[in-house]
Amino acid sequence: MVGVEFFGDTDLAAVAIWGFWLFFALLIYYLQTENMREGYPLEKDDGSISPNQGPFPVPAPKTFIMPEGVPDVTVPSAENELRHARAELALARTAQSEGFPHAPIGDPMLDGVGPASWxxxxxxxxxxxxxxxxxxxxxxxxxxxxxxxxxxxxxxxxxxxxxxxxxxxxxxxxxxxxxxxxxxxxxxxxxxxxxxxxxxxxxxxxxxxxxxxxxxxxxxxxxxxxxxxxxxxxxxxxxxxxxxxxxxx
CATH class of the missing domain: 3.90.50.10 (Photosynthetic Reaction Center, subunit H, domain 2)
Structure with missing residues (x-):
């Protein structure tokens, strides 16, 4: 009879609940890593790689096939991040520590920084x-x-x-x-x-x-x-x- 000869003393309810928790943990891991396809690896304000990348690893690159006429997109991709980066923004630090706002040093409307950023x-x-x-x-x-x-x-x-x-x-x-x-x-x-x-x-x-x-x-x-x-x-x-x-x- 099922549950006696085959499973013996195995608690099927415990197996089911632990299987669910394992599935749920893997789902969270998958969703979190997929969420890291853009904006990662993390950088400091000066553009260098941050030493604290968090508990989850950056996922392997994935290529998204775009509609006709639009170039395919591979993320995460260092080349993709560099291609879309804005270099030499007209901003200056307001503090030595990371995470503080930067102040415009020119005409922010023409430079496209601060509230006028793009x-x-x-x-x-x-x-x-x-x-x-x-x-x-x-x-x-x-x-x-x-x-x-x-x-x-x-x-x-x-x-x-x-x-x-x-x-x-x-x-x-x-x-x-x-x-x-x-x-x-x-x-x-x-x-x-x-x-x-x-x-x-x-x-x-x-x-x-x-x-x-x-x-x-x-x-x-x-x-x-x-x-x-x-x-x-x-x-x-x-x-x-x-x-x-x-x-x-």
Missing amino acids: VPRADRAERDGEGHIKIQPMSKRDAFFVSAGRDPRGMPVVANDDQVVGEVTDLWIDIPEQLIRYLQIKLETGQTVLAPIQLVRVTARYVDVRTLNTERMAQVPQTASMEQITLLEEEKITAFYGGGELYCR
Whole structure:
């Protein structure tokens, strides 16, 4: 009979519970090591390897096959980390010990540090599941129109120093999400810049750019093309407007 001739005096309940705890421990180990594929091995503030790497080892490299046109990604990879690193940031230590904040030593808005910091994302346009570019100017998409709220096209743009800096000439839309992502603004200087819709306010008479002044509006990072925006360009533009929340008040 099962449990007598074969298992004898073995406590099957104890075997089951200890088997569960073993499985659970292995699951935690697997999930923790998979979580260490980016940002590891740990580094000190000066870029050297930290002596304390934690109790779990860095996992073996794994290559993720990306969609057509996108390079495959291997993580963790020292070469991958170096390729995306930002060298010589305009920052200085505020203390000798590790873990303390660094202070900007130049113009943080132009240097892209502090509250205006950005990370080197891929310099390619984001695409939807079918491979189409997600964010495009509405003027290039005849099927789209503003169906609710106020259409800001043609409205003057006012910076946070109460000066008119330009006019909204187009809307950049996220096609699969059917949302406005950026306002296209032609400045009085003749430049064309983009402004994240979340950081502006459309009033009855004008568009209020609440985080940048007139001088900073002329310094907004540019896009290489006026038909698409890359992930890196999005990162720099939104970081610039976001940094103005502190530096342009």
